[in-house]
Amino acid sequence: MNKKYFGVIPPIITPVDKRENVDEEGFCKLLDHCIEGGLHGIFVAGSNGETMALTQKERDKAIKVAIDHVNGRVPVMSGVMDSSTRRVIDNIKSLEQMGGTCAVITSIFYARHTSQDETIRHFEQIAKETNIDLIIYNIPMFTGLKLNAETVMKIAEIDNVVGYKDSSGSFPEFMRCLTHFKDTDFACLQGSTPYAMPSMLIGADGFVPSIAPLFPELFVKAYEAGANKDIDLAMKYDILLRETSKVLGMTKNATSANKFALSQLGFTDKRVIAPQDSIQPEEEQKIIRKIAEINEQYAEMKASLK
Known part of the structure; x- marks a missing residue:
């Protein structure tokens, strides 16, 4: 097998300045921190990256900064999700011009789904319009x-569809995909951190935790325990990973x-893009306190493992 996408791949935030433009300096420092911390990839312009709140210009800028600054050190997965097939294709054409090699695609949204x-x-x-x-x-x-397992399996038959990120929270459906894609090059990534360690132990290739840049060593060691199928150790990490999820x-x-x-x-500011609720002092x-506790x-x- 030759998996391109595996391990801990954070859906990276998009740091922005007061005008809600990409804070390039802070973003680059955060990317370096992730890579130096051993994280295995970067998912830019995802939901956690406020991709649909950014202007198209700034969304493209975030993607280009990530691709250019990472410079091949780890894989970069770029969100191109949009509200129609034509719009996604246009986003992919822009991604290709920026040197992107991997596009992450959802179902369309802001539409009445029929099937x-x-x-x-x-x-x-x-897939007819791109080779990435x-x-x-x-x-x-x-x-x-919510895509079911059968739909994922059918889409995966397309030549350049190489992986699946599941943030549906439907663990039984994800398990069906793990069984179907076992011993193939197709990557199955768990998008819900509370399911990360159980998913790893039954065959997932990695997981996509938004808080991983804050605790890179913890997440990398948890991934390694799961990948090695060390059940006792993985369950110890599972307790800590579920604690990190409480922050959100x-x-x-x-x-x-x-x-x-x-x-x-x-490295970055806490600023979110309007009109989202911002954090309150008591919440901060x-x-x-939770970070210190973790x-x-x-x-x-x-210390107990030494």
């Missing part, structure tokens, strides 16, 4: 359509929580 087949047609038409890698992204909370629930807006948490690294203090728990765990 699973529409998403199969969506990928079939897109395509990854299926199942995130029904934003698209309004400490505000009304998970993006606000994530951006504030990552701002504690010192809760997150700071770091303390991780230190204790590492």
